[in-house]
Amino acid sequence: MSNFTPAEIYKELLEEAISQGEARKEKTRVLVGTATCGVAAGALKIKEDFLREIESKNLSDDVDVFEVGCIGHCYAEPLAIIAKPGHPAICYGRLDDGLVHRLVEDFLVADDPSYEYAMAALERNDVFPTFEDFPRGIYEKKLILEQCGFIDARDVNSYLAREGYSGLAKALVEKPEWVLEEIKAANLRGRGGAGFPAGLKWEACIKSKGDAIYVICNADEGDPGAFMDRSILESDPHLVIEGMILCAYTVGAQKGYLYIRAEYPRAVTHVQEALEQARMKGLLGNSILGTDFNFDLEIFQGSGAFVCGEATALVNSMEGKMGMPESRPPRLAQKGYRGKPTVLNNVKTFAYVPLIIRNGADWFKETGTPESPGTAVFSLVGKVVNTGLVEVPMGTTLRQLIYDVGDGLPNDREFKAVQIGGPSGGCLPESALDVPIDFDSLQDAGAIMGSGGLVVMDEDDCMVSVARYFLEFTQHESCGKCTFCRLGTKHMLDILTDITKGKGDGDSLALLEELAEDVRDGSLCNLGRTAPNPVLTTLKYFRDEYIAHIEEGRCPALACRDLILYYIEPPKCSKLCNVCVGSCPTEAIFTRDDGLKEIDQEKCVKCDNCLKACPGEYNAVVKISPPVLPPEKVRVAK
Amino acid sequence: MQLIEGEKDQILAIVGEVLKNSPKQREDLIPLLQKVQAKLGYLPALAMEKIADGLNIPAADVYGLATFYNQFRLNPPGKHQVKVCLGTACYMVGGDITLESFERRMEIKEGETSPDRLYSLERVACVGCCTMAPVAVVDEEVEGKVTPTRVDGIMLALQDEEKKNEKELKSNQEEGEDA
Amino acid sequence: MSEYVNITIDGHDIKAKKGERVLWAALDNDIYIPHLCGIRQEERPNAGCRLCFVEVEGASRPVTSCTKNVEEGMVITTRSERVDRLVKTAFELILSDHNLKCRECPANRSCVLQDIAKKRKIKLRHDRFKSIVREFEIDDSPAEFAFDRSRCVLCGQCIWADREEAKVGAIGFTKRGINRVVTTFKDLPLAESICTQCLLCVEACPVGALYYKKNESDDSNKNSEKNS
Structure with a gap:
């Protein structure tokens, strides 16, 4: 043990971090958002553009360019924050090389912040509104996403300077029981999907007598349509690490693992660096902050099996076996990794822990509802204007989330459904939009919180096809161990496929529903048990769409490709334009003798290119369902 | 093999x-x-x-x-690997059409490698860039908004690169022969 | 602490060994519960076949008896509407992926599937689920036995015999989901693998997937099967 108290050691680390931060602030800083989504939008090129422009203006000594994570406004990627002394830090979105050139010239060289290109300021000021001033600001409340995209994820000092690890310093002078009581009092419910109270999980682990206890973070975020765990690990890894250390201190663990999907290489790199830096600072490893508490963390890279998000399957895969679920009990708290008591929590769950310890359970409970305190984090995607990461208090309604935070649907399309919880969740209709977002209300409505993927769908999305999509996913990802999941999902998928091809019959729906219920009731693990949810909810809320497919061979959303055809309406087609012909990848569109364009249905692969390509003033390409061409004379006449 | x-x-x-x-x-x-x-x-x-x-x-x-596990491959991959995301958000805006476009251009099916071992094509569940949908990962680079037209662009770029490589190889060989 | 606990199954009072699982306690007392994958010695039951559902008083839904430990005073019913529905669906699902040419099968009349069908009065041939068509080649490379995967129900009994009894490790599960299959390393024919042809797996197979070859004179029969 050290001669200094954790508080003293922490104070020294904090001062060092702050002074480094202050020194940085004397220079102008350009922070480019380079989380995976930013990179996909070209953020690395934008960073190069900044560096090049800055160098060409001989500003390299005065301006630092950093990479930061994701601020959640993904719709405006690529984006960057410019913090120049004497100005509020300002965020600019939808950057390209021209705009970068402009910003360097006008703002960095001259002193004009080019407000016309700015999205928002990051701190309150008299000149320009902040993100909180956006209409959505009323509904958003950032707890675990607060620092994401604003701090340098690759520098522990950046986290430390904003009170990072202060929760750990505070906890280490208390007994582990104090931390447990605080987490229990906060009623922190697991953010992995089911909402089991984290404190009870930890307590069960303490109570089961085992010689070694492991702490594992489940970052095997496999839900298609969810990416908040990736974003947090890429943008603020120390928050999760501090949460895990606090958990380890509470339950008496010396070793922990972060189980991260192999598909998230950037998250792996950032966490790896963060672990090394935390060790260097004495925040991880032996005698943490000078105490006799030892705990170390390692990364285990998942190898791409959705089922490994299930606790027992995850442990099996860590033990070098196929990631297949086991029947429970025993639970992980009794018999987990290497047969020892194990705490397994989701990324977000761990991320709340430092904040609760830092600010107290009461502070946490100020947000959200009594049964589901705190916030909910969603990746808001699909047919919504403001796609991105959002964090709202539990109890916010779906309507507020989609229309106020997300700013509604683009292109004046009608809302049809919102899919929550990925393959284990359900599709909720307009009538369910006033359901408050919390663990229990969503479950009652037929969906689940899941890991927080939220996909908005409009009138162009076919609910049968969406259900089929999810079944295809679960069927593909089924481990194959149990009969219901291995064969039940296969038959459900086959029935759904038949329906989307217009081959369903009168008995299809009854059989589908029966089978869905049996797979739900009979499967071995929760993945199998929840796999029918997308089917059961769409059958419940959108049965008429199923019936249209079966009885009329018609897809009301014009989405099922076997039930539509593409057709160029003669009265609308301009004979002079050739755009559709050029857009067709299979040369299916030809010019008729009368100059009009027509689609050779034999050759058409229904790729949608021509419909997108046809100029807006004509809009001559349409989809028709059922796939029956209008009579010959209509097609010839003009 | x-x-x-x-x-x-x-x-x-x-x-x-x-x-x-x-x-x-x-x-x-x-x-x-x-x-x-x-x-x-x-x-x-x-x-x-x-x-x-x-x-x-x-x-x-x-x-x-x-x-x-999805991650493991039992056969050598192509020199250029394209993974098309079929996560929910990508699927909804035509991820399957993107995949088909790649299949057409590469003349292989998903899960296959071209006979010249230049290209392989896979589908992935979700790469977590849903806001950029439809997404494809081309040689570890994430590409957003990959419409069929963009697929053509990506393939052209890859083919150009290959042509360049071939030329260089040839000229190197010629140099070698000269020496 | 006594070594036994008192439980009731279908109204019969039964003394069961502490730590025993309900499935084996029932079977020991001649109470039938259908099952395929259960292995008594297995520390953590596979619980994959989903045929051994029972009702346990106090439980909100049917539970698999192979995973449920007996407890003092436990009241168990082996049949109920819910149990029968789940068992029927699970059984029909298994059959939808099973080669139903029973007359050509060496296990005809000794097959566990036929036994379950008889005892639970479920038809072997049903039209609820379409049968899943697959192409499997019969592996007749071993001297005395052959392996027809079209009859395999993935119960894992052969793998247990290979690993735990014969201590060989020639076969295992591969692939995932609907493609899951029992096979050797690299899918080699058994005779080319490290299989010692000890025949324990053949003894363990509850259906006709692993079976003894007939005499030489019956070879023509086998070939026709391959072609069909």
């Missing part, structure tokens, strides 16, 4: 080195396979056999694991 002599030595050397630097418990199996695949691009049967020997477990178990 038949291995040629050089390949066999290379595989043995790499597996030997990876095994030497790793603990050899059953629980080290997945990390071991990941390391070998990172170096070889795939898991040849010979490598699986040697790893099984090294960990003293049945080769059938290593084979079972390698065929269970």
Whole structure:
């Protein structure tokens, strides 16, 4: 043990971090958002553009360019924050090389912040509104996403300077029981999907007598349509690490693992660096902050099996076996990794822990509802204007989330459904939009919180096809161990496929529903048990769409490709334009003798290119369902 | 698949080195396979056999694991790997159409490698860039908004790169012959 | 602490060994519960076949008896509407992926599937689920036995015999989901694998997937099967 108290050691680390931060602030800083989504939008090129422009203006000594994570406004990627002394830090979105050139010239060289290109300021000021001033600001409340995209994820000092690890310093002078009581009092419910109270999980682990206890973070975020765990690990890894250390201190663990999907290489790199830096600072490893508490963390890279998000399957895969679920009990708290008591929590769950310890359970409970305190984090995607990461208090309604935070649907399309919880969740209709977002209300409505993927769908999305999509996913990802999941999902998928091809019959729906219920009731693990949810909810809320497919061979959303055809309406087609012909990848569109364009249905692969390509003033390409061409004379006449 | 002599030595050397630097418990199996695949691009049967020997477990178990997880490949991948995301957000805006476009342009099906081993095409569940949908990962670079037209652009760029490489190779060879 | 606990199954009072699972306690007392994958010695039951559902008083839904430990005073019913529905669906799902040419099968009349069908009065041939068509080649490379995967129900009994009894490790599960299959390393024919042809797996197979070859004179029969 050290001669200094954790508080003293922490104070020294904090001062060092702050002074480094202050020194940085004397220079102008350009922070480019380079989380995976930013990179996909070209953020690395934008960073190069900044560096090049800055160098060409001989500003390299005065301006630092950093990479930061994701601020959640993904719709405006690529984006960057410019913090120049004497100005509020300002965020600019939808950057390209021209705009970068402009910003360097006008703002960095001259002193004009080019407000016309700015999205928002990051701190309150008299000149320009902040993100909180956006209409959505009323509904958003950032707890675990607060620092994401604003701090340098690759520098522990950046986290430390904003009170990072202060929760750990505070906890280490208390007994582990104090931390447990605080987490229990906060009623922190697991953010992995089911909402089991984290404190009870930890307590069960303490109570089961085992010689070694492991702490594992489940970052095997496999839900298609969810990416908040990736974003947090890429943008603020120390928050999760501090949460895990606090958990380890509470339950008496010396070793922990972060189980991260192999598909998230950037998250792996950032966490790896963060672990090394935390060790260097004495925040991880032996005698943490000078105490006799030892705990170390390692990364285990998942190898791409959705089922490994299930606790027992995850442990099996860590033990070098196929990631297949086991029947429970025993639970992980009794018999987990290497047969020892194990705490397994989701990324977000761990991320709340430092904040609760830092600010107290009461502070946490100020947000959200009594049964589901705190916030909910969603990746808001699909047919919504403001796609991105959002964090709202539990109890916010779906309507507020989609229309106020997300700013509604683009292109004046009608809302049809919102899919929550990925393959284990359900599709909720307009009538369910006033359901408050919390663990229990969503479950009652037929969906689940899941890991927080939220996909908005409009009138162009076919609910049968969406259900089929999810079944295809679960069927593909089924481990194959149990009969219901291995064969039940296969038959459900086959029935759904038949329906989307217009081959369903009168008995299809009854059989589908029966089978869905049996797979739900009979499967071995929760993945199998929840796999029918997308089917059961769409059958419940959108049965008429199923019936249209079966009885009329018609897809009301014009989405099922076997039930539509593409057709160029003669009265609308301009004979002079050739755009559709050029857009067709299979040369299916030809010019008729009368100059009009027509689609050779034999050759058409229904790729949608021509419909997108046809100029807006004509809009001559349409989809028709059922796939029956209008009579010959209509097609010839003009 | 038949291995040629050089390949066999290379595989043995790499597996030997990876095994030497790793603990050899059953629980080290997945990390071991990941390391070998990172170096070889795939898991040849010979490598699986040697790893099984090294960990003293049945080769059938290593084979079972390698065929269970999406990440592992039993055949060498193409020089350029394209992974098309079929996550929910991508699917909804035509991820399947993107995949089909790649299939058409590469003249292979999803999960296959072109006969000249230049291209391989896979589907992935979700790369977590849903706001950029539809997304494809081209040689580790995430590409957003990959419409069929963009697919053509990506393929053209890859083909150009190959042509350039070929030219360089040729001129290098010619230089070599001259010397 | 006594070594036994008192439980009731279908109204019969039964003394069961502490730590025993309900499935084996029932079977020991001649109470039938259908099952395929259960292995008594297995520390953590596979619980994959989903045929051994029972009702346990106090439980909100049917539970698999192979995973449920007996407890003092436990009241169990082996049949109920819910149990029968789940068992019927699970059984029909298994049959939808099973080669139903029973007359050509060496296990005809000794097959566990036929036994379950008889005892639970479920038809072997049903039209609820379409049968899943697959192409499997019969592996007749071993001297005395052959392996027809089209009859395999993935119960894992052969793998247990291979691993735990014969201590060989020639076969295992590979692939995932609907493609899951029992096979050797690299899918080699058994005779080319490390299989010692000890025949324990053949003894363990509850259906006709692993079976003894007939005499030489019956070879023509086998070939026709292959072609069909």
